[in-house]
Amino acid sequence: MTHISSSQAVSAPSAAKDTPPRRSWRDTWRVYREPASWRMLALGFSAGLPLLLVLGTLSFWLREAGIDRATIGYLSWVGLVYAFKWLWSPLVDHLPLPLLTRWLGRRRSWLLLSQLLVMAGLVGMAFNDPLTSLRPIVWCALAVAFGSATQDIALDAFRIESADADRQAALAATYQTGYRLAMIWAGAGVLWIAARTQGDATGYLHNAWQVAYCAMAASMLLGVLTVLLSREPAPRALPAARNAAEWLRHAVVDPFADFIRRYRWQAVLILALIAVYRISDVVMGIMANPFYVDMGFTKDEVAAVTKVFGVVMTLAGAFLGGAMSMRWGVMRVLMLGAVLSAASNLLFALLATRGHDLTGLVLVVSADNLAGGIASAAFIAYLSALTNVQYSATQYALFSSMMLLAPKWIAGFSGVYVDAHGYASFFIATAMLGLPVLLLVWAASKVKLQAHD
16 A cells, blocks of 8 residues: 655645546455445444434433433533534644554554543443432533544544555545444444343443443444554654744644645635535535424334435445545545535435325435545545644644534524524425535646646
8 A cells, every 4th residue: 555755745636736646446346345444334333332322322311310401501512522623633733652653653543542442431420320410420521522522533544644546536435435334333233232221121221331330331342443453544744843932833823824835825715614514414514304304204104214225325324425525536526526416415305295204304315425525535535635744733724623613503593594584495404505506616626736836
């Protein structure tokens, strides 16, 4: 597998020269059988497991224990840790860990440390009952979120440095597959284990959740074992620092200055695209579950469609998007993903006029998730292509953090809009939000992605 030297950025073709190597479809799909793809599948599982355990699944546990909704709402702020991971990403990029870095290398040492922190936090949550020890659970949840966000930083850098730009879309697809399988396990799996442990007992039983969360901690061993058996990417030379101020400049200032220096005024265009590319999906997604309830779909129907058809179609879209990106180039698939993501929201607008239509729900959710998978695979490959491997952890953390800030803020007003104008109008409006994205993708396709000087 080709490694890019430390004097280069991970680059992808620009739209003007979006000319990936010519491959047969057989050779294109073969990349998914490579060891790097399997490693990314397992590490994606390790990355996806903690998220619901400190958000959605935790809220279910707390509510069953009788914790009031206001408190549960405040505790959801634990998830804000992920939005600010760029603050400590320079440390992950540059700071060696005593003993661990000498043994495993820079990337794998941070991956192992973050995974162990997640496991310890989950065990701590398991052995505290929210009825009597809510505060320790909050601190343990914060530890899980911090470890999880740190793992994301190190894992993104590990992925970018482990393969050339031509394979990034494929690695992104396998990463997404592992990530989404983990979310199913951390969502439905936890509830299944807790229910089996509780048996015929009624009401709240802490022991059931204790067993379930300990099982989730044990599930992190897949990621730990993968890290221990993986090969460290080719080490990148770090600039020598004579004092703390010089180290801070190399670790914090230089990664951002590098991006501005390479793209100058075009950096604004690129950052604008990153900030709004997923806006149609994110804003629409906030009202998806209330829409299902208001349309009369049962919990069983929604679970079957979103957890079975939805996941399958997302994974199919991710693999398809990765393959198409390698064959046709990232920018073309980025445009296709933007078009499909916006258009799929129009299907929800049509479904809103039909009421309880289970067949329609299956078709619409399947189409929406297929489009989302294609768009996500291409988008992750694009972000990877922007990243200079010399600052991969810091730069990618910045990109991945900012891509949800604007959409999440706008999504906060989605309920007000639905109350005023109805679901059909809301879904059409979210599709229209995707139109500026098309213009930004077209404009960004004219920007040549620069290698580091």
